[in-house]
Amino acid sequence: MSADTPPDPYANPVAFGQRMQILRERRGMSRTVLGGLLGRSTDWVKQVENGRMRPPGLDAVLRIAQALRVRDLADLTGHPGMRVDLFIGPGHPRLAAVRAAVDALPVRDPQAAPPPPSHLAARLARAWAARHSAPDHRERIGALLPDLIHDAQLAVQHAERPTEWRAAQAALSEVYSLSQFFLAYQPDPSLLWRVAERAMVAAQQAADPHAVGVAAWLLAQAHRDAGPDHYDAADAVTRQAIDHLTPSLPDAGDDLLAITGALTFEAGYTAARRGETATAWRHWDAAQVMATRLPESYFHRVTSFSQAIMGPHAVTVAVELHAGPESVRQAARADAGTIPSRPRRARHRIEQARGYQLDGQPEAALATLSQAYEAAPETIRYNGYARSIILEETESKVTARRRRAAELAVKVGVLAA
Missing domain, CATH: 1.10.260.40 (lambda repressor-like DNA-binding domains)
Known part of the structure; x- marks a missing residue:
């Protein structure tokens, strides 16, 4: 040596x-x-x-x-068997309050008045709007979630008729789905799993195909992000959900069609993680067909599935396959400006940056990450891929690039000012 x-x-x-x-x-x-x-x-x-x-x-x-x-x-x-996830970000200041709301024992209080279904639906709509439009989207939904979780549970407890109870369960499932976006990359994976499983249970109780599809989409992501040992579980959840939804597709409305398309792409995403090129692109093609059946202006508020998202999805497939030139080619074709969601637009920029890094274009990667920061600072701050690229470039031998990476690192919070 x-x-x-x-x-x-x-x-x-x-x-x-x-x-x-x-x-x-x-x-x-x-x-x-x-x-x-x-x-x-x-x-x-x-x-x-x-x-x-x-x-x-x-x-x-x-x-x-x-x-x-x-x-x-x-x-x-030096102690074997202890694992840590590289892509867990720093804890958000709202994490403790969200955790307390999730962990609270939902004991029925006969004196407490549940919110009217229309009121709960309106609050959920506002929360999703904040999720997609606010640069500080984690802060915004983190502030809303504790009361939403409590009131959605209350609505289930006080529902008197079966139809009301199922509608309340669907709303509760959606609240838990919203919670997963807040909890992603937070340093409490067990909390994310509890929320993912509760979303699925509530969706099944609601007997709502769309709610089941959304819960399955998020549960499959949780499995995939847990690592290669969970890829089979991610595939199983995705496949079973698509099988469950397929009989309803001939007469499906936009939301049901979109969640099926989102699940179809998820199957391709996992295949790309496995390195299965043909399977990954085959699923992308199938999802693209479903996207073309949607109105051009349609955008699914949970999954972001739409015509506009298929270009960014193609970038993700290429990046996960570690195909640098192809990811850059797909990035050139995708129009980030058509994505109405700030965090989803920022995530697309991060995927573009990964592609540039794979293709040996670190300057372009840093410039794209700066665009991601402008779109949604809280997306890049908690994204492990973005943090990793920035850290690598803070050690660059090129002075200008090292300085630029350090400035971005301070903004994102991976380096102290």
Whole structure:
């Protein structure tokens, strides 16, 4: 082994600080950058690495693992079997209140008056509008969710007729679906799973095909984002949901057609994650056919499925297949300006940036991420792919690019100002 080669942290038992230094150097990251990511000084990093300071607590270890882009905590701790998701972002200030609302025991209070169904529906509509139009969409829906969760549960408890009860369950399922957009990339995966499962249970109780489709779409995403071990589960959920909805398609309205199209694309998304090129594009083609049956101005408020979204979906397929030139070609064809949702537009910019990075165009990647930030700061702030690209470029040997990446890193919050 060359003297310049960083040692293997498993070759001999080493202390936490030594592991931290080895992994930092493998990333080509300076102590200054790591300290900035952790909100600590360069001297603090040095003291931990040199063993002059006791190993930090679990919360700090998790932050270090995220900053160093470590998936297995054993790389830091030496204790096997501890995993950390690289793409979990920092906790949102509203997370604790949302968690409390989800965890609260929904005991029936006979004195509490449930909101009228029309009032609950109007509040949901406003919440979805905020989700799509506000740059700080997480803040906006995070502020609305605790009361929405409580009141939707209340509506279910006080429903007197079967039709009212099923309608209330459909509304509750939609509230939980909205919650999943807030909880995505938050440091509480168990909470996301509870909400995803409750959305499906409420949708099934409602016997509402559209609600079942939406809940399945989000549940499939939760499985896929949990990693390769869950891809089969994601496929199973998607396939079963499409089979459930298919008999209704000949007379389907726009919403039911859209959720079926969204599920069809999700099957392609998972195939792309597996590296199955032909299957991924076949599902994209099938979803495109469904999109063309929708009015040009239609936009599904949960999934964003529409004619306008199929171009960005093509970028996602190419990126997930790690096809740099193809992703750039698809990005050139997709018109982000036709996407009415700010966070979805920002996510498309992030996918474009991934494509540019794959194609060896880091300057274009950074410029596109800046566009994502302008569209919806809270989307890029909690997106692991965006954070990863920015971090890589803060270590660029090109001075102008390194400076630009550092400025964006400070805006996004991955480096301290």
